[in-house]
Amino acid sequence: MKKNYFFLFMLFSLTSCVDNDYDLSDIDDENNQIGKSFVVPIANIDISASELFVFPVGSQGETKVEIPEVFKKKYDIKSGLGDDVTDWIGDNNNGLIMKAKITNELLSNVSLKATNGLLSNLLLKINVKLFYGNGNELKVNGNSLIKDMILSAGKEDSLYYEITSDFIENLNRADSIKIYFEQLNIPKIDSLLVDPNELFKIKLSLKKDGGFSF
């Protein structure tokens, strides 16, 4: 019997220091996340002056610019990012913020300044919509970024907008994600010198507070 006691003691010594605080069968992974916060560049959109304004035919040397109608244009983000990226974004729908950094390179050249003083404001609406494959809109709560831009030389501004969880939850159901740019007002411009190749740049990035879950 003494032999058996010896073995039991040896085996017991291997089990006497079990720490149940480190029970690997009971790991809570609900709050796991990669990183504490990220900023990820997503997309760039360049809108040239020629898309915003009309340049009268036959002008020589100096070009007079007119703004006959508001500018509207849409782009599909989902096809550019791919399903893997949007799936990942869709799975991480807390604290997700879209940052629109808007750089106005119009009028960045001093020689092209308006001839009649400062320009009035340009109100730009950025709207993101989801669509099914058949073209029908997948309606979610609003995601409009409305930015009051001032058309002054080389101005850069940025805007953070919290994307609604409703939008994110519907992200993967959509076949396309389209971003709309809509000019809401017509600035009062008496006379403007504009290079048609100058750009109005919009840089979209995602800011994620709280990291990405996995």
Next chain:
Amino acid sequence: MKKLLFLSIILLPLFSYSQDLRSSYFMKASTTRIDMNPAFQPDRGFAKIIGLGGIGANFSSSSLSLDKVIYPNPDGEGGCVSVLDSRIDGDEFLNSLEDNNKFNLSFRGDIFGFGWFTKKQNFWSINLGIKSMFNSTLPYGFFDFMKNGNSGESGNGKTYNLKKLEASQISYADFSLGYSKNINSKLKLGVKVKYLKPIADINMKFNELTFELRDDYWRAQGNGDFHAIGMDMEADYEMRDGKETIDDLNFDGNNKSIGYGMGIDLGAEYQINRKFKVSFSIIDLGKLSYNKDNDISGTANTNYSFSGINLNEDETFDFDDVISYEKIDSEKRTRSLPTAINCGVEYKVLGDKITTGLLYSTREYDENIIRELTLSCNFHPFSWVYATASYSLIESETSTMGLALNFCPSWINFFMGTDFISFQVTPQYVPVKNNVANLFMGISLPLSKKNKKI
């Protein structure tokens, strides 16, 4: 391509602790100590139980132990959480890291093995086993990114230097024939010849790799190499910018032969007097040689910047644009086995009941040499019980205690041991505070009565 990156994160580099149980070096009944010195003879012949004759696993990390990665639930609700839990600040974890953190995981398993004595008490053995080693070197920046993301204090992202990111894996089958001869009453000499059949060898290494993760752009710059060969491994290639690149690895091959290897172990044991015995061995002298035709090699020179897809041009983001491996000409590659040297001195304190031993061992693997000094006390209280307690110094930096037990009644031989006793383990017996761990066990059937001459 994603699989390649996944492999680069998970698989191994070039650093490995011994695949043997040092605590059993002086344990006479052990059937696996002959792997550390072919001159050794167990006290009886054996037939290893198929699949259970000898199983061992090693884990080592140059910096991390489990308690730096797993934490008790901060809400006190029982259970535990990982360092990636948002409630863990991660400072303790990050502060424990080195610039380059090495991880090793190795396995060995014997499929079958036999050992028997001839009439002149010389000992023969054959063994078929599988060995596999996984290593990786992960720079500090990798973990910093995982825990903190790219929002730096400056408010404009961070730059991560992942230079020396490295991963590799080696697996091979090992068929050996061993012979230990009693030259005279004091000297035994042993040799073991090994024929090796490689299963897989994957190596990925970046000489330079920098990720600049700014708010406006993410940029990757670096260069590295990739080599892979495997019995069932084939590569898919695709053309990118006019160059043939490795797109993916698939494992649907035909289990083809990818090469061979030869190795040899040499050993000696000498009884100086009634009390002292010395031993010496060189283990795993040899090489693995791979077929040129099955080699998959690529080189990556990345200089990729991403500032967002350009929606004006219907541009799309492609992960493979970040890092892709351009196919390079295959070459015949070889890999040296991780050669080990063991020097042992054993002293009988109380006959065969209690002995003490000192083992100095080194194992060389590529450019790394691991040196270990192990002091052991060996007990043989009953005819069918052997027990060893050991104390080891590894590279003069880490000290560990080990324990091995061997029960060998007339009908079975069972051993179990570790070189790294942990005084705090999880309910699953994973050490909490050790950054090195191993566990070996084996079951075999005795084939003969005890050899009294040993």
